[in-house]
Amino acid sequence: MKRRAAAIVCLAVAPLFTACAVQPPQVALAPTPPIETPLAAPETTPPATPMPEPTTATPEPTPSVAPVTSATATPKPTPKATAKPTSAKPTTAKPKASSTPKPTKAASTKPAAPAAPVDVGACTGQSLALNAKGGCVQKAQEILAGLKLFVGTPNGTFGQSTANAVLNYQRSRGITDNAIIGPETWAALASGRGPGANAAPASCRAAGVVLCASKGNRTLTLLRDGQAVKTINVRFGGMTKDDNGKLRIFPTVSGRYSVYAKDAKAFSDRWEASMPYSIKFNPNMYVHYSGDFAKRGYAGSSHGCINVASLSDAKWFFDNTPVGAKVVVY
Structure with a gap:
């Protein structure tokens, strides 16, 4: 009976030893595949990084060609490529260059802007000063307002605002600045000439x-x-x-x-x-x-x-x- 019992125990324990013996090789095989895959991944990424470097180096000499070719390669960016060569960007670049010499433009446009003579009629024979009233005062105010010198609404009354507009106009034209609209000032107003550019000494x-x-x-x-x-x-x-x-x-x-x-x-x-x-x-x-x-x-x-x-x-x-x-x- 003792021998039989021992035989039974051995038969029962034998599968356990075989199971333990089989699992270690399976555990050793399982880790090896994941170790190989991460090594393969970094090896593929390094060649991918040098590839963009030559492409970014070539657009630098010709920046305008690189965006156009990349945009026309895909169907959607083609409108963007056509929008870039349009005259919008060239025109914005040109005004920036011409906007720097603003003083020269301002000096040239001021004398050239008012070219048409103004009909002042019988007003040229009148001398207007502070507190004067009438149609000729209003006519002078309208001319000065058109030249952006008179502040307010033309009303035919020669007040402080009119006097200062006349003074500023006379100074800009090299006329004696006395705030009186006499023959010389009437002649300048009738000519349609606006403020002139006065050269600095x-x-x-x-x-x-x-x-x-x-x-x-x-x-x-x-x-x-x-x-x-x-x-x-x-x-x-x-x-x-x-x-x-x-x-x-x-x-x-x-x-x-x-x-x-x-x-x-x-x-x-x-x-x-x-x-x-x-x-x-x-x-x-x-x-x-x-x-x-x-x-x-x-x-x-x-x-x-x-x-x-x-x-x-x-x-x-x-x-x-x-x-x-x-x-x-x-």
């Missing part, structure tokens, strides 16, 4: 920093060693109220000066007005920011100072104009 191109202020162009330019750095629109003296509240002309002086002081928080006791970022070149005349200019534009005028309508522009000129810099007003 040679003194504006002196060495160092120079502020060049043009009453005819209504501009202020900062130059360094003869090279223009920044130009802005400004307002000069004109028809405005005096200490008694009456309208009269306060002209801006012409000539050459030097900056003798600067005051970022200047205040006028006489006119009870703040004058931020004042650049002082004359005891009674500064370059400074003007809230009135920012609000009313050229309908009003200064009491002789050079007004700047933008606070940031006023600060820029204040920061970039040293004491001792030259100032030329013409």
Whole structure:
């Protein structure tokens, strides 16, 4: 019985040994295939990376050809390829090149724009000044409004806005700036000629920093060693109220000066007005920011100072104009 029982136990244990003996080889075979597949994957990816490098190197010499060929290869990008060669991009590139010489264009278009004479009829024999009224005043206002000098609606009344429009027109044409529409001013208005470009004097191109202020162009330019750095629109003296509240002309002086002081928080006791970022070149005349200019534009005028309508522009000129810099007003 003992031998028989032992035989039975051996027969029962024998399959267990055979099962354990078979599994180890299966476990050893299973890991080998996954190890070979990751090795094969990196070997295929390296050749793929060098392939785009030559293709990106070739488009660099001819950037326009590469996008066109790649776009025409597929059916969908063909409209993109046709859109690129169109005249849209060439035309945008050309205006950018021509927009840089803006000063030359502005100077040439101003005299050329108004070519047709204006019929002023019997008005040429009249002399119009402040407080005048009638059809000839309205005719002059309409002409000045067409030249973008008159601020407001033509109403036939010669007020402050009309006077300053006449002053600015006279300065732009080299006519005596007295705010009176006499024979010389009527002749200029009747000719249809608009504001002219006034050439800066040679003194504006002196060495160092120079502020060049043009009453005819209504501009202020900062130059360094003869090279223009920044130009802005400004307002000069004109028809405005005096200490008694009456309208009269306060002209801006012409000539050459030097900056003798600067005051970022200047205040006028006489006119009870703040004058931020004042650049002082004359005891009674500064370059400074003007809230009135920012609000009313050229309908009003200064009491002789050079007004700047933008606070940031006023600060820029204040920061970039040293004491001792030259100032030329013409």
